[in-house]
Amino acid sequence: MESNDQPEKYVISKGVDAFFISVHDIFRFIARFFREVLRPPLEVKEFIRQCYMIGYKSLALITLTGFITGLVFTKQSRPSLAEFGATSWLPSLISIAVIRALAPLVTALICAGKVGSGIGAELASMKVTEQIDAMEVSAINPFKYLVVTRIMACTVCLPLLMAYTALVGMMGSYLDIHLNEQTSITAFFNKAFNDIAFLDLFASLTKALTYGFTIGVVSCYLGYNATQGTTGVGKAANVSVVVSMFLIFIEEIIIVQIVNSIR
């Protein structure tokens, strides 16, 4: 290979041009996802396999973190409410906190770390070892098989995992309340769901769907377009987590603003 002596020309600068090209590429990537998602053949088996990998394989971690989150949040809130003799409000407070904010956010952050890095590394590894090219030349559509299934699985599994996180979080909270106030589980859940509105559930579902889609798109995009050999694999995994988490927080702010304006 030879290079000529002419320097490359940039519209603004190398970095800024690269940023806008990446943004453009990501939108094209998302557009391709929507074009391919309903086009046959539907990759049902691979989708189920990915749901198992993303959903079922995350359950242990989600159970532990969700339970501890609920338990610790209750323990932290108790002294403040006890000052006003309002510990009976704990179930309502916890349920609002868990369902509106903690469950979607904790689930998304855990999945961004565990699932996002996994998908980023797996696809990047397939890319640098030419496995994706091998699919392409075997007349197989690798985007449909690898990307669409993973984004779909993330989008479907996140709401389910979020519901599960909310449940185990509430159970963690119940454990603390039961040990201190001897409240029955029925009374706890009656009080907990008294102050939960449909909008809360809808907002949480929207958040989980958005976060799941974000994690899927970011990690698949970075893995699928990985370069630089094995260094690229580590970079794809790392950047998948960082960018997913960053976008999740941005989306959290936007969704909360929208929901609060509706409320």
Place this chain on the structure above:
Amino acid sequence: MKSFTPEIDYDNTVISIGDLYKSFGTNHVLRGVDLKLHKGENIVVLGRSGTGKSVLIKIIAGLLKPDAGTVNVLGEEVPQLGPIALRELRMKVGFCFQNGALYDSMTVGENLAFPLKRNEPNMKAEQRNKLVDIVLDAVGLSHTIDQMPAELSGGQRKRIGIGRTLILRPEIMLYDEPTAGLDPITCTEINNLINEVQRRFKTSSIIITHDLTCARATGDEIAVMKEGKFIKQGKFDEVFTDNDELIREFYDYNFTQ
């Protein structure tokens, strides 16, 4: 040297490349490549690393788009094909990657069955398994059917890679550095396998290599590439008895490594 006389149809061109150019940024990789592959023929593209050999076959397989020039494969202009037409063409063009590119998460048997499952969904499992057995037998690795790619040696991975390509019964085979990184005995096995594929499956092939032994063993014609273009084409002995300084330099370089 081959132990058989290949049946080459010089009136039937399966790949025709004309005035092909490809650059990556300021790197001019291909600079006016012309090539014709006839039915039943094995052409070896020989050249040092970075001369654009792999880029050439990736353009033929439609993995890269050329900047200029024509790439006609089995009567189709590859750069102008849409995704569906390109997929149909790829069923007839097999591509063997340098490291096999086996799917890590699948067993050897699943690796071979995967292209069939995707491209011939109506094929019965029994028939598919039979084809897998036939191809594994052809590459001499029947015993590895349940093994994972990580358990295979470099040579075995390449042979399975060739097998996976063969399972779709392609008319054209593109080999990217089939003997790179292998010991001399395994190289000979791979060279014999390439010849056996040509004889048994009547394929036409382009073999990308920098290995002169591979070139001599498998090529019906040799095309030497330097700085993005062919500097010499012909039979092995014609090319390497020449006094051309560039050719001698490459020959000496190869045998002093």
